[in-house]
Amino acid sequence: MSLLTIEGLLRRFGGVAAVDDVSFDLREGEILGLIGPNGSGKTTVLNMLSGFLAPHAGRVRMRGEDITGLPPDRLAQRGVLRMFQMTRVFARMSAFDNLLTAGMARGLSEAESTKRAQALVEELTLGPVQYLDAGQLSGGQRKLLEFGMCFIEPPLIAMLDEPFAAVHPVMREVMAKFIRTRHAQGFTFLLVSHDMPIVVDLCQRAVCMNAGRVIAAGDIHAVLKNHAVIEAYLGESQHGEGEPPSLEVHS
Numbered sequence: 110m111s112l113l114t115i116e117g118l119l120r121r122f123g124g125v126a127a128v129d130d131v132s133f134d135l136r137e138g139e140i141l142g143l144i145g146p147n148g149s150g151k152t153t154v155l156n157m158l159s160g161f162l163a164p165h166a167g168r169v170r171m172r173g174e175d176i177t178g179l180p181p182d183r184l185a186q187r188g189v190l191r192m193f194q195m196t197r198v199f200a201r202m203s204a205f206d207n208l209l210t211a212g213m214a215r216g217l218s219e220a221e222s223t224k225r226a227q228a229l230v231e232e233l234t235l236g237p238v239q240y241l242d243a244g245q246l247s248g249g250q251r252k253l254l255e256f257g258m259c260f261i262e263p264p265l266i267a268m269l270d271e272p273f274a275a276v277h278p279v280m281r282e283v284m285a286k287f288i289r290t291r292h293a294q295g296f297t298f299l300l301v302s303h304d305m306p307i308v309v310d311l312c313q314r315a316v317c318m319n320a321g322r323v324i325a326a327g328d329i330h331a332v333l334k335n336h337a338v339i340e341a342y343l344g345e346s347q348h349g350e351g352e353p354p355s356l357e358v359h360s
C-alpha cells in the first residue's frame with residue numbers, strides 16, 4: 110500500500126528544472142532507493158518531500174492526505190523525518206547526553222530516554238565513546254550518533270541522504286544492520302545513495318532519476334538492468350564526473 114504518493118513534482122532553479130514531473134510511490138514498510146547520476150535531482154526531491162523546499166508544481170499525499178509544502182516540523186509531527194533534520198549534535202555534550210536530550214526533546218520521560226539511549230549505544234557500538242564529547246567523535250561515529258538521535262523515537266518514514274558516504278566499512282555495516290532491523294519492525298525508508306552494493310542489499314525497489322526526471326522505477330534488479338539507467342551512468346563517466354558506480358549485481 111502506498112504511504113506517500115508523489116505526483117508531478119516540479120522545482121526550478123532559475124530557468125532550469127532540477128526536478129521535472131517526478132511521480133512515484135513510497136510503499137508502507139519498504140526501503141525505496143532513490144538513485145541516479147550526480148546532479149540528477151535526488152536531493153532536491155528529498156528537500157521537497159521533507160519540507161525544506163517548496164515544489165513549484167505537483168502533489169505529495171500521505172495515505173491520501175495532501176501534505177504538499179508542509180514545513181519540516183509539521184511533517185516531523187506526522188512521522189516524516191529527514192534524518193539529521195532534528196538531530197543537531199551538541200559538540201560539547203557527551204554522545205550519551207546527546208541521545209538523552211534527543212529523547213526528551215521528542216517528549217519521552219528522562220527514565221524512558223535513558224533506557225532507549227543505553228540500548229542504542231549498545232546497538233550502534235558507541236559504548237567506548239559514549240562519554241566523549243560529540244565533537245570528539247569521528248565522522249562515522251557522529252553519523253551513528255545521529256542515527257540514534259533520530260531513532261530514539263522512530264519516525265514512520267526516514268529519509269536518508271547519502272548516509273554511508275565517507276564512513277568506514279565497519280560502521281557502514283552497523284548502519285546497514287540498524288536500517289534492516291528497523292525495516293523488519295515495519296518502518297519505511299527512502300534512501301538516496303551512490304553506494305550500489307548497499308542499495309541492492311537494502312532496497313527491494315528503486316527509482317532512478319536523470320536530468321530531473323524519473324527514467325526507471327520498480328524492482329531494484331530490473332532498474333539496474335534498464336538501458337536508460339545504464340546509459341545515464343555511462344554518460345556521467347564520459348562527462349568527466351568520475352567513475353560511475355558499478356551496476357553489476359551479484360546475487
Ligand SMILES: Nc1ncnc2c1ncn2[C@@H]1O[C@H](COP(=O)(O)OP(=O)(O)OP(=O)(O)O)[C@@H](O)[C@H]1O
Pocket residue numbers: 122127145146147148149150151152153154
Ligand atoms: N539551491 C540551488 N540553486 C541552484 N541550483 C540548484 C540548487 N540545488 C540544486 N541545484 C541544481 O539542481 C540540480 C539537481 O541537484 P541535486 O542536488 O538535487 O542532484 P543530486 O541528484 O542530489 O546530485 P548528487 O548525487 O550529486 O548529490 C543540479 O543541477 C544542481 O546544480
